[in-house]
Amino acid sequence: xxxxxxxxxxxxxxxxSQRLKPHGNCALSLVPISNKPSPLSPSHPRKPTxxxxxIKGRCFRAFPVSCTGSESNPxxxxxxxxATFKSTGNIRKINFCQLCGGPTKHEIPDGEEKMRAICxxxxxxxxxxxxxxVGCLIEHDNKILLCKRKIHPSYGLWxxxxxxxxxxxxxxxxxxxxxxxxxxxxxxxxxxxxxxxIPLIGQTYIIFLAKLKRLHFYPGPESSDCKLFSLDDIPFDxxxxxxxxVTLNLYVADRKVGSPxxxxxxxxKRPGTSPSDIQAYTLDYHLxx
Amino acid sequence: xxxxxxxxxxxxxxxxSQRLKPHGNCALSLVPISNKPSPLSPSHPRKPTxxxxxIKGRCFRAFPVSCTGSESNPxxxxxxxxATFKSTGNIRKINFCQLCGGPTKHEIPDGEEKMRAICxxxxxxxxxxxxxxVGCLIEHDNKILLCKRKIHPSYGLWxxxxxxxxxxxxxxxxxxxxxxxxxxxxxxxxxxxxxxxIPLIGQTYIIFLAKLKRLHFYPGPESSDCKLFSLDDIPFDxxxxxxxxVTLNLYVADRKVGSPxxxxxxxxKRPGTSPSDIQAYTLDYHLxx
Numbered sequence: 001x002x003x004x005x006x007x008x009x010x011x012x013x014x015x016x017s018q019r020l021k022p023h024g025n026c027a028l029s030l031v032p033i034s035n036k037p038s039p040l041s042p043s044h045p046r047k048p049t050x051x052x053x054x055i056k057g058r059c060f061r062a063f064p065v066s067c068t069g070s071e072s073n074p075x076x077x078x079x080x081x082x083a084t085f086k087s088t089g090n091i092r093k094i095n096f097c098q099l100c101g102g103p104t105k106h107e108i109p110d111g112e113e114k115m116r117a118i119c120x121x122x123x124x125x126x127x128x129x130x131x132x133x134v135g136c137l138i139e140h141d142n143k144i145l146l147c148k149r150k151i152h153p154s155y156g157l158w159x160x161x162x163x164x165x166x167x168x169x170x171x172x173x174x175x176x177x178x179x180x181x182x183x184x185x186x187x188x189x190x191x192x193x194x195x196x197x198i199p200l201i202g203q204t205y206i207i208f209l210a211k212l213k214r215l216h217f218y219p220g221p222e223s224s225d226c227k228l229f230s231l232d233d234i235p236f237d238x239x240x241x242x243x244x245x246v247t248l249n250l251y252v253a254d255r256k257v258g259s260p261x262x263x264x265x266x267x268x269k270r271p272g273t274s275p276s277d278i279q280a281y282t283l284d285y286h287l288x289x
Numbered sequence: 290x291x292x293x294x295x296x297x298x299x300x301x302x303x304x305x306s307q308r309l310k311p312h313g314n315c316a317l318s319l320v321p322i323s324n325k326p327s328p329l330s331p332s333h334p335r336k337p338t339x340x341x342x343x344i345k346g347r348c349f350r351a352f353p354v355s356c357t358g359s360e361s362n363p364x365x366x367x368x369x370x371x372a373t374f375k376s377t378g379n380i381r382k383i384n385f386c387q388l389c390g391g392p393t394k395h396e397i398p399d400g401e402e403k404m405r406a407i408c409x410x411x412x413x414x415x416x417x418x419x420x421x422x423v424g425c426l427i428e429h430d431n432k433i434l435l436c437k438r439k440i441h442p443s444y445g446l447w448x449x450x451x452x453x454x455x456x457x458x459x460x461x462x463x464x465x466x467x468x469x470x471x472x473x474x475x476x477x478x479x480x481x482x483x484x485x486x487i488p489l490i491g492q493t494y495i496i497f498l499a500k501l502k503r504l505h506f507y508p509g510p511e512s513s514d515c516k517l518f519s520l521d522d523i524p525f526d527x528x529x530x531x532x533x534x535v536t537l538n539l540y541v542a543d544r545k546v547g548s549p550x551x552x553x554x555x556x557x558k559r560p561g562t563s564p565s566d567i568q569a570y571t572l573d574y575h576l577x578x
Contacts, residue, residue, distance in 0.1 A: 093388060094387045094388075095387065095390065096387055096388070096390035097387075098382070098383045098384065098385055098386075098387055098406075099384060099385070100384070100385070101384065101385035101392070126387065129454060129455065130421060132418065132421065164418055165418060165493075166403065167417050168488050170555040171493060171553075172486075172553070173488075189574075189576070190576075191576050191577070192576055197459035199456075202456040204454075262481065262578035264460075285478075287480050287481055289480050289481055289482075289549075289578055
């Protein structure tokens with residue numbers, strides 16, 4: 001799906017190549033989430049605070065703050081303070097109602113907590129929700145398949161085949177479809193491998209382990225190359241997105257000690273960093289199953 | 290989040306109470322996905338076919354067919370044939386461009402395969418993507434916490450606390466928030482438990498195992514009761530949604546043999562069944578990690 005790839009790429013443009021150090025919590029233990037203020041305490045999330053502190057493997061953040069970053073370009077504005085790290089999406093781009101064509105106003109509806117685009121004629125609220133990006137980590141003969149991007153952003157950098165999940169398909173169907181479109185590879189999904197949320201840009205990556213049904217692949221229209229890499233040769237210094245960097249690091253770490261697990265985590269941009277900073281992102285709330 | 294709960298409920302209205310029989314593939318073995326036609330064969334997914342056959346634990350379906358079901362009411366039209374089981378979302382409700390207010394046309398854009406709403410003035414394509422519903426399966430003293438719905442649909446039926454994931458939060462943050470809003474419970478997420486896709490209505494459920502930070506909970510504004518149930522007392526005959534039924538069946542099965550695993554699967558409506566049919570849904574592509 002061309003659209004999915006393009007949008008996926010542009011909305012992740014800030015996630016530059018970097019090699020994450022192994023996280024201390026990548027071992028067997030689970031890292032419980034404790035970032036949310038107690039709902040029974042004065043710092044209930046309905047009462048936003050500006051306090052934010054990042055601890056490796058955990059993240060303590062204020063709840064309903066906002067930033068000007070958008071999905072199409074999450075790094076338009078470098079956050080001036082950690083409190084600007086929550087995205088409210090693209091509601092400023094919602095000027096008219098899809099249903100009746102009436103102009104919208106942007107305010108917090110009664111009984112809600114978030115800014116929404118509300119039609120001034122029919123009252124319809126235009127809700128926005130995070131999108132799922134689905135893809136495959138394809139194993140073959142102790143190697144993995146990567147695609148070299150022939151489109152911007154991240155032109156010339158390597159990625160796993162992935163793109164937006166579509167209405168009417170499951171995540172695994174979407175991952176198979178994207179793999180076919182980007183890598184010309186017919187694959188069978190073996191198991192879920194990772195869910196990585198990126199709250200700043202409203203995306204969640206769902207990555208499956210997969211295998212080739214036959215040893216045949218070729219670059220799709222948005223790839224200039226497709227190649228199998230041994231784990232020691234993965235081009236960690238020229239990966240397209242932080243989500244791929246995190247995924248591949250987790251995979252390599254799992255393979256070193258045994259079979260891959262299922263990983264859940266959140267990719268957060270580090271406060272005060274620019275998109276091109278090395279290790280500008282942290283993997284928080286890392287949980288395994 | 291009131292909106293999330295209401296929309297979640299209404300968009301799942303077709304998923305009536307039912308007790309699924311244990312699936313044969315709920316054991317240790319993985320069920321590979323083999324439903325997609327080979328992209329290199331004449332039945333490439335870009336060339337849709339109408340052939341559909343359901344096999345327990347696996348699902349063989351045509352690729353880009355469509356139905357008239359919508360997210361807000363997925364069961365408006367009972368599919369007359371299996372080929373109508375793919376949802377194309379709500380594009381027929383997209384009459385105007387959110388950006389410029391121009392009227393839309395509904396057709397397949399150049400280079401794409403799916404029907405889209407395209408602005409006749411500025412050309413913007415209004416993409417729709419599946420939504421994530423996030424929730425918690427809260428364990429306490431060998432019991433689990435359920436909420437009795439005080440709103441329609443599924444008024445008076447039991448559910449895990451869950452609702453739409455919002456822009457700017459991670460899945461685990463959303464699950465914690467929904468649990469607080471629906472059950473007044475302050476919880477800590479322990480591990481990911483299930484991802485269940487429902488392609489027909491464009492939803493994906495992300496369920497986490499969680500524990501109470503303190504033994505305190507109460508019904509939120511959309512619940513009439515919140516209660517801890519032992520595994521033998523789970524009200525399987527009065528659950529609100531098939532997603533909850535599947536989740537709880539998987540959980541009980543896991544607990545009988547040890548610790549919970551992570552489950553991925555797709556909930557599909559059985560061809561020719563009505564929304565109120567017992568066991569009207571199947572869990573397909575069930576994978577474990």
